[in-house]
Amino acid sequence: MAFEATKREWGELYAFFRLLADGSVHAGTPDGQKNETLCWPVAMIQREEHDGTRQYKVESENIHIVGENMDKRVPREDFATVADLILEAVKQSKEYDVTSPDGVEEFLDEVAIYDLEAKTDDRTDFYVAFYDVNTPLVGFCVRSRLSQMFPLLDGGRTANFKFEQTGVKFATPTVNKINAFGEEEDVVGRMLMIERLGGGLKFNDAADKIFRSNLSMIDLHFPRVLGEMCRAMHLEGITRVSELTEYIKQLNPLKIKDELITKHRYYEYKMKQFLMALALGMRPAKMFNGTDSAIAGFLMVDGQGGVVCYQKADRDTFADFLYQNTRLEKGSTAKDKYGYLEKENGVYYFKLNLKIGLVKR
Secondary structure (H helix, E strand, O other): OOEEEEHHHHHHHHHHHHHHHOEEEEEEOOOOOEEEEEEEEEEEEOOOOOEEEEEEOOOOOOEEEEEEEEEEEHHHHHHHHHHHHHHHHHHHHHOOEEEOOHHHHHHHHHOOOOOOOOOOOOOOOOOEEEEEOOOEEEEEEEEEEEOOOOOOOEOOOHEEEEEEEEEEOOOHHHHHHHHOOOOOHHHHHHHHHHOOOOOOEEEEEEOHHHHHHHHHHHHHOOHHHHHHHHHHHHHHHOHHHHHHHHHHHHOOOOOOOOOHHOOOOOOHHHHHHHHHHHHHOOOOOOOOOOOOOOOOEEEEEEEOOOOEEEEEHHHHHHHHHHHHHHOOOOHHHHHHHOOOOEEEEEEEEEEOOOOOEEEOO
16 A cells, blocks of 8 residues: 655655665765766665664675664665656655655565654764775765755754844834734845834844854854844845855955955855854754764755765865855744844844755756
């Protein structure tokens, strides 16, 4: 009997099967393409299942599956066949939930896979040993452009920035009028209305003290940089991180010397540091001390089913990829509690939310 799963769940399973079938994975380039000159052989994938840890060892013709209750060999070509079936079903479906193609459920039963998304505590999807089964395992997250992707940063209200309302002091009825303006998500409309009525919005700080401290690990003034990026996304309509960084270079909110901006590429460097920290484990509400999590790389699935690999071992390429392929996104104002004037200790503040996702193309 067929069953349904989300495109995201199918995407993770597809990447897992694709690596086992191919027995290798190409490195990715900064622009998200396949690096034809760099390919890593996959010796083993370790994945969590309902009955514990399983190891899938890549042999010349078979995949040797070893687990607490399992020791069997399955032809690699079977994994290739099922991967192709999954890919075609996901590409053809216009719905987010996709019905399992004929033959897929039977194969999953054969290899005793019941969790399409691995259940792990360290937020990895699975671990890969390259070259040899005895080499150190590398923890990966799968990001698939075949479906809606998890944001790189989706911190909710803990990822808000506060802007102090300056200029004209608004009476309570005026504040109520501003907050009632437009649709719920019309943040720009309320920002422009504040300006029209003689007010201004001056960056104050990150709203959450843990997030503020985490950002200070990148740079003591980094909250201001990100806050101004959020403002520019709304008022200027710029979403790409690389383009926002260029905008920030012209704005220069930290008032640093031109030599530091142009020769040392200060703003680009700090942004790449931040994106790498996010990719490797930084979260707004969890204290960050510079230590990477178990996640050590991304496996990116493109819209045609190609899989490329980014590892922190090749940090420069990984950082360049994130810099070129991320954007600021707008979260829900109701859920993330931003986009309105709110009074704190007699002062009105306007909050903007930071959400960063991978571009889908």
